[in-house]
Amino acid sequence: MSAQSRRDRVTAASVRARKGAEPLVCLTAYDAPTASLLDPHCDVLLVGDSLGMVVHGLPSTVGVTTEMMILHGQAVMRGARQALVVVDLAFGTYEAGPAQAFETAARVLRETGAGAVKIESGAYAGETVRYLSERGVPVMAHVGLRPQASLVTGGFRAKGRDEAERAAVLEEARAADEAGAFAIVVEGVDARLAEEVTKAVAAPTIGIGASAACDGQILVVPDMLGLFEWTPKFVRRYADLRADIEDAARRYAEDVRARRFPSDAETYRLRRPAGE
Numbered sequence: 001m002s003a004q005s006r007r008d009r010v011t012a013a014s015v016r017a018r019k020g021a022e023p024l025v026c027l028t029a030y031d032a033p034t035a036s037l038l039d040p041h042c043d044v045l046l047v048g049d050s051l052g053m054v055v056h057g058l059p060s061t062v063g064v065t066t067e068m069m070i071l072h073g074q075a076v077m078r079g080a081r082q083a084l085v086v087v088d089l090a091f092g093t094y095e096a097g098p099a100q101a102f103e104t105a106a107r108v109l110r111e112t113g114a115g116a117v118k119i120e121s122g123a124y125a126g127e128t129v130r131y132l133s134e135r136g137v138p139v140m141a142h143v144g145l146r147p148q149a150s151l152v153t154g155g156f157r158a159k160g161r162d163e164a165e166r167a168a169v170l171e172e173a174r175a176a177d178e179a180g181a182f183a184i185v186v187e188g189v190d191a192r193l194a195e196e197v198t199k200a201v202a203a204p205t206i207g208i209g210a211s212a213a214c215d216g217q218i219l220v221v222p223d224m225l226g227l228f229e230w231t232p233k234f235v236r237r238y239a240d241l242r243a244d245i246e247d248a249a250r251r252y253a254e255d256v257r258a259r260r261f262p263s264d265a266e267t268y269r270l271r272r273p274a275g276e
């Protein structure tokens with residue numbers, strides 16, 4: 001069934017069943033109106049903690065809180081009807097151990113109504129993924145470049161540059177897979193490593209900057225819409241929102257300065273879509 005004609009909401013189980021089949025279409029989303037536009041085309045909408053950087057202007061994702069994730073998760077759930085909505089757990093709210101992770105994940109699912117959570121799962125996190133999955137929390141893992149570890153790794157550097165790093169990424173992915181992750185985001189690795197990971201795990205892999213060797217792709221939506229001057233090399237821009245917004249703001253300012261305001265009669269007349 002095509003994404004356009006789908007009715008039921010995508011579930012974590014149906015995402016897991018897509019291993020090796022039609023590629024999974026995934027994007028981030030942070031607000032209700034954007035989510036409603038992306039939803040008919042996507043299998044998964046991720047309320048990524050990238051929102052700290054691309055919405056709130058933070059220097060990294062380390063400053064993001066559970067309250068921020070819940071607020072944006074609720075907004076996306078209001079806009080999305082059929083995609084599986086996955087919410088990132090914020091830095092410092094799950095790494096201490098399985099019990100802390102369960103408490104945070106349960107709160108996020110309860111307060112947003114989302115269908116799953118994502119954690120940046122280093123090799124240490126297998127136990128946490130199992131603990132959550134066994135207790136009814138579908139977990140999407142995230143291996144390779146892990147932005148929440150940027151203070152340790154020194155920034156947003158691709159992973160797998162030497163054999164030890166390649167083995168570590170494979171190990172992270174295997175640990176998450178064996179522990180029951182329903183999907184695994186693989187970020188910032190080359191095509192050969194992405195292929196190795198994809199073959200090594202039963203869960204579908206979702207690449208970001210990780211080639212077409214994965215079972216699907218995710219992009220950060222403002223990047224693919226061209227909102228920023230700079231975007232990572234692997235991102236194809238499908239729109240030029242930055243130029244459109246700048247142009248709209250310039251034309252608006254010209255109108256206001258020339259007093260080209262709506263007339264009084266038009267001011268409070270509501271515009272309704274044709275046919276209503």
Ligand code: KIV
Nearest residue numbers: 028048049050185218
């Ligand atoms: O936070 C995020 O947007 C993510 C994607 C980059 C996968 O984790």
